[in-house]
Amino acid sequence: MIGAEPSEGTCEVEAGAHALRARLGKVRRKLWWVVCLTGLLYFVVCLLGFHVGTLVLDRTLELPRLFRAVVLLVTLCALVVLLVRRLFRPARDAAALSDDEAALYVERRFGLEEVLISAVQLARRPGGDGPHGAPVLIRCVVEKAVEQLERIDVREAVSSQRLLRLFGLAAAATAVVGVLVVTRPASAKIWWERNVLLSETPWPREVQIDVFFPPGRGGA
Secondary structure, X not given: OOOXXXXXXXXXXXXXXXXXXXXXXXHHHHHHHHHHHHHHXXXXXXXXXXXXXXXXXXXXXXXXXXXXXXXXXXHHHHHHHHHHHHHHHHHHHHXXXXXXXXXXXXXXXXXXXXXXXXXXXXXXXXXXXXXXXXXXXXXXHHHHHHHHHHOOOHHHHOOOHHHHHHHHHHHXXXXXXXXHHHHOHHHHHHHHHHHOOXXXXXXXXXXXXXXXXXXXXXXX
């Protein structure tokens, strides 16, 4: 009937559906943050690895300019690919994660029954259209799903272990590079000029021999 108010059962279903969407939204937001931070940490670790690796090689072997240019080009291309695969695409996919996909993700993570995905799908038609859309059945499924979610922290569905390991690795690499830059600023400057600007600035020699001739001997 036009203008008819929704029934009490329909209102309860809509309230339960709102609670479901809110909790699944927490999963989506945490997943987005985790993939973004993970991608950024991968980038930082690779960038610092490039710095340390090229510093050691160039300082030891004094690599020619062409070789340093090739290494720089390959590294830049690898960093761009890494950002696309580890940051931009995962962040886009996490932001576009639907309620159905988030529900399946939570079910697999906690080993739940399929009641969660059923509740999400049935809650889209709280009026009970179709043979499987009886309001009482929908309300029971939604209430069971909400009860399951209340017993768990849905944010724990997104594992942060790899993020923490990457954070530790990035922190260690940053500390190493920071110590090198602070204790040997001249070497850091030469590395920048040779491996980024591709100049021919020479590395200082570890041993320098100075020959002095007494006046009147060996001189011109």
